[in-house]
Amino acid sequence: MREPLWRHVLGDQFRTLRHERRETLVETAGRAGVSPQYLSEVERGIKEPSSEMIAALAGALDVTLVELTIAVSENLRSAASVGVANAVHRSPVCRAAYALAV
Template identity: 75%
Template structure:
């Protein structure tokens, strides 16, 4: 009788964070560095505090125009904000817990 090889994952894969979630966290950090309330930043960006709160929590996907307005309200540029979000994404754990080329544990079942 032939043996059947089964692959058992070593760890559960963590889903990658969404860009909007990382953007929201970065916006909240920038606002906190300035010791501002949601209302103060939202007013300068021309949006409601409720909408800014949802953006910061990663619930809303803001348009590029809205992101630019928020960057300006926080005294940064769209390019700098995008770079910061990209760096934050790179610092987070990757989706795969196994490095490329690493051996994978196999269990043989009879």
């Protein structure tokens, strides 16, 4: 399993935060000073935003860069854990080693 890209996880986090606030792309983008199209592309992982854009979007969503980074890191860690667990369950050698370890 391939590890997800930072921009995909970051975009998912921005979308989640925006939905939690029950905001449209237009509302959030307006406060961040970006176009709704650009925000949509960031949320879908198409665009890799600069640090300035990340800060502007975080500010528009009332989260700090630290909070945003922690959330993205936790999502990446979860994805990596699932990937390791799936790899263990798919490989007969790894399954046997895992069974012995338990």
